[in-house]
Amino acid sequence: MLGKIFGIICIVSVFFGIACGNTGQLGSAVIDGASSAVTLTLALLGMMCLWSGILNVLKEAGAIKKLTVLMTPILKFFFPDAYKSGVGSEEIAANVAANLLGVGNAATPLALSAMKKLQLQNPTPEIASRDMITLAVLNTSSVSLIPSTVITLLRSSGSENPFDIIIPIWITSFTCAAMALILCRALGSATRVRTIRSKDYKSLKTQARQ
Amino acid sequence: MRILEYIALMAVPAVVLFAGVVMLFGGKNYFESFIKGAKEGFATAVGLLPTLVALLAAISMLRASGAIEFISSVLKEPLSALGIPSEIIPLLLTRPFSGSASSALFSDLIGNIGPDSFASLCAAVIMGSSDTVVYIISIYFSSVNIKKTRYAFPLAFVVMLFCIFFSCFICRIWFK
Numbered sequence: 001m002l003g004k005i006f007g008i009i010c011i012v013s014v015f016f017g018i019a020c021g022n023t024g025q026l027g028s029a030v031i032d033g034a035s036s037a038v039t040l041t042l043a044l045l046g047m048m049c050l051w052s053g054i055l056n057v058l059k060e061a062g063a064i065k066k067l068t069v070l071m072t073p074i075l076k077f078f079f080p081d082a083y084k085s086g087v088g089s090e091e092i093a094a095n096v097a098a099n100l101l102g103v104g105n106a107a108t109p110l111a112l113s114a115m116k117k118l119q120l121q122n123p124t125p126e127i128a129s130r131d132m133i134t135l136a137v138l139n140t141s142s143v144s145l146i147p148s149t150v151i152t153l154l155r156s157s158g159s160e161n162p163f164d165i166i167i168p169i170w171i172t173s174f175t176c177a178a179m180a181l182i183l184c185r186a187l188g189s190a191t192r193v194r195t196i197r198s199k200d201y202k203s204l205k206t207q208a209r210q
Numbered sequence: 211m212r213i214l215e216y217i218a219l220m221a222v223p224a225v226v227l228f229a230g231v232v233m234l235f236g237g238k239n240y241f242e243s244f245i246k247g248a249k250e251g252f253a254t255a256v257g258l259l260p261t262l263v264a265l266l267a268a269i270s271m272l273r274a275s276g277a278i279e280f281i282s283s284v285l286k287e288p289l290s291a292l293g294i295p296s297e298i299i300p301l302l303l304t305r306p307f308s309g310s311a312s313s314a315l316f317s318d319l320i321g322n323i324g325p326d327s328f329a330s331l332c333a334a335v336i337m338g339s340s341d342t343v344v345y346i347i348s349i350y351f352s353s354v355n356i357k358k359t360r361y362a363f364p365l366a367f368v369v370m371l372f373c374i375f376f377s378c379f380i381c382r383i384w385f386k
Contacts, residue, residue: 056247
């Protein structure tokens with residue numbers, strides 16, 4: 001993915017550099033860009049250390065587990081199949097909790113093991129089940145209580161009040177996550193039966209042929 | 211509104227305080243947990259450097275070439291009708307694919323036009339409330355060999371477009 005992005009950016013740059021007559025600046029721009037990556041890393045380094053450390057303390061003190069319990073009633077409604085069977089529901093709740101706390105490196109493995117467990121329950125192993133889609137879509141609308149990277153970047157480029165951004169981020173991310181969950185629930189109920197039936201029908205048909 | 215501002219200001223100190231209380235009364239040696247996590251954070255940040263070097267070099271070249279200005283000027287009219295500042299277009303184009311590329315563009319943007327400008331604030335809200343749609347969905351489903359993702363991509367993109375629009379809308383109201 002990154003290779004493609006890099007390639008596209010380079011081709012577009014050289015094309016526009018020639019078209020706009022800015023080729024002379026391209027060379028220095030490459031050097032400045034590479035140096036600014038070091039500045040950016042330095043700006044992020046301290047906060048990333050501190051925040052990962054603090055989140056690890058919360059994690060080991062059981063914060064993810066406590067949040068998991070708190071969220072069960074809500075998640076039960078949006079992941080009906082997983083909670084009905086009890087398979088994968090723990091991982092789903094822990095994934096949402098880890099995302100909320102901002103423990104990104106814990107959230108992804110949890111989501112992947114939840115996917116694995118949901119796949120065990122999936123009657124159509126090539127087609128995504130509704131709970132799988134809900135989990136994936138929910139993870140794409142990142143809901144985290146403290147957007148530490150954004151705040152750090154704002155602060156490092158000289159913002160006086162980098163924390164002002166927290167409330168707008170909360171409002172937006174909760175609205176988007178709620179919208180994602182509700183749409184997933186609605187679409188999941190509307191399309192589920194038909195998909196499984198047509199799949200069953202197809203497999204019956206191929207079985208009959210054989 | 212005052213209370214909300216206070217909560218926003220206290221969010222980070224509150225979490226730090228909570229970790230401090232855990233370290234003080236938690237029973238086991240939680241400072242060790244802190245060090246373990248901090249080392250991981252350090253490794254992540256340093257490990258990102260080579261990626262960021264490549265991306266920021268490319269982005270810097272893109273800006274110097276005049277391409278960003280050109281694309282922004284073309285899309286300025288239709289986007290400003292939706293309330294979306296044209297400066298954030300490059301960020302919007304990379305956000306669904308790569309977290310590090312969009313972080314690089316975000317820091318490039320706020321370094322250029324200042325962290326308090328309207329476009330920077332919109333970009334910050336978008337960065338904080340959306341994620342790498344294409345990357346996440348493809349990783350999740352390919353990990354369990356699912357080929358048909360049904361409504362996952364269209365829905366995730368609808369939510370993301372709404373998120374972009376809504377972020378700018380909220381910024382317009384919030385930072386008057």
